[in-house]
Amino acid sequence: MNKITINQHAAEKIRKGIAVLDRRDFAAQDISDGFASLYFEKNFLTAAYFSRQNKGVGWTFETRDFQQLFAQARAQRKAYFDDALTNAFRAFNQDGDGFGGVTVDIYGDFALFSWYNPFIYSIKDEIVAAFRMIYPEIQGGYEKVRFESGMAVSSHLFGEAAPEKFTILENGVSYQVFLNDGLMTGIFLDQHEVRGSLINTLAAGKSMLNMFSYTAAFSVAAAMGGATSTVSVDLAKRSRELSEAHFKLNQLSLNPHKFHVMDVFEYFKYAARKNLRFDLIIIDPPSFARNKKMTFSVARDYHKLISDALEILNPNGQIIASTNHAGLSRTAFLAEIKKGFGAQKFEIVSEFRLPADFATNAADPQSDYLKVFVLEVLS
Structure with missing residues (x-):
């Protein structure tokens, strides 16, 4: 096992319990993939392994059993x-x-x-x-x-x-999944508590708009929870087929539930022109997205989604604002939301983070990446 010397910054981070390692934690050392022992001032601190990934260059651990x-x-x-x-x-x-x-x-x-x-x-x-x-x-x-x-x-x-x-x-709701077709599976499991809230009380008697809907899992949950109608919008051509399959699985009539394969910003304009209004709007975009017209970043552009949603939201309506961007803090996400609301007053009705099965490292805020707010517009 390689012996690697770390700097004071890394030692303090590890002692706090943060497990992810990045390149600035080390002096000018050649770090190769594999297991290693980490030392600070000649004292052993912890075991780790190195391998470059989407965040950092490795992880500390207490046991490899x-x-x-x-x-x-x-x-x-x-x-x-x-x-x-x-x-x-x-x-x-x-x-x-x-x-x-x-x-x-x-x-x-x-x-x-x-x-x-x-x-x-x-x-x-x-x-x-x-x-x-x-x-x-x-x-x-x-x-x-x-x-x-x-x-x-x-x-x-x-x-x-x-x-x-x-x-x-x-x-209690049926969803269709697939395990051997690219990186997706048909459902994002980290949102099961949000879907549960739609089933229990949140969607009852409401018209709902589901933006970036993917396979419309939120829409199905809302329909099962008594929503009067849902509209699901996603740019992916495959989304309509996969979404309709979810409704059919649960013996839900498609009549009050609509599906649009189009850019969400274009749908906002379409809905405003048609004078469509909704009681509840869900906005759960990818952290980054690109189409022919624009590049979207949650950290930079989420406020635009909020301001567009307000144009087609019924009085005292609600917005479910969601992001899984690990690098965007709760505070920064709320700042984007407030920017979108502008002078319009709102209150946070409820908040969701990762459910218990998505166990997090309490020492590392980025470990608890999911941030979901249920927001109610105030008169």
């Missing part, structure tokens, strides 16, 4: 395994469960591994073997390679092959 890590993570999620209304959730979440660079999601009888850097991928056999010891009931596994590799981004990993599309259950 993956059977122990998976067993602990499973015990902490007992409520999810016991929930008869939900069978899709995150089973292991990077440093929130003690080892960065890998996540594991459960989709019914199948598991999905996501690898975030080359080194974690190189030891995947060890990780998968440990997982299968703790989860003998899982029938098959899939993987997604979430770093630049030149390899297929999605593939079958072990056990039985899942159907090309199959149904999972969340909050």
Whole structure:
């Protein structure tokens, strides 16, 4: 195991509990992929591994006993395994469960591994073997390679092959998922508490607009929660087919539910021209997006979505403002929201962060990346 000397900044960060490492944590040293021991002023601090990824160059960890890590993570999620209304959730979440660079999601009888850097991928056999010891009931596994590799981004990993599309259950609602088709799966599991709120009370009796709708999971949840109508808008051509499939799975009539394949800013203009109004608008964009006309950044442009939404929101209507941008703090996101509201007064009705199955590192604010506010416009 390599011995690496770190600087004072890194030592203080590690002592606080932050696990992700970046290049500024080290003097001018050649850092190669693999396990290492970190030292500060000749004193051993912790074990780590190095591998470049979308954030930082590696992770610290306390143990690489993956059977122990998976067993602990499973015990902490007992409520999810016991929930008869939900069978899709995150089973292991990077440093929130003690080892960065890998996540594991459960989709019914199948598991999905996501690898975030080359080194974690190189030891995947060890990780998968440990997982299968703790989860003998899982029938098959899939993987997604979430770093630049030149390899297929999605593939079958072990056990039985899942159907090309199959149904999972969340909050008693059926959703269609796919595990071997690019990096997406048909649903974002980190939003299950927000969808649960739509089912329980938030959407009842309301007309709802779902922007950046993907497969319209929010819309289906709202319809199941008593929304009078929904409109789902996404630029991806495939979104309509996948969205309609979700409604049909739950025996919901498509008549009061509409789907538009178009740019969301263009839809805002269209709705304003047609004098369309909504009681509830959900805005959950990707952190960055690009089309022929513009490049969108949540950190820079989210306020435009809020101001456009206000133009077609009914009096005392509500906006669900959401982002998964890890680099955008809660404070900065709220500042973008307030910029969009301008002089219009509003209040925060409720707030969501990552659900408990998406375990976070309490020492690292970026670990809890999801920020969702339910905002009500005041008269």
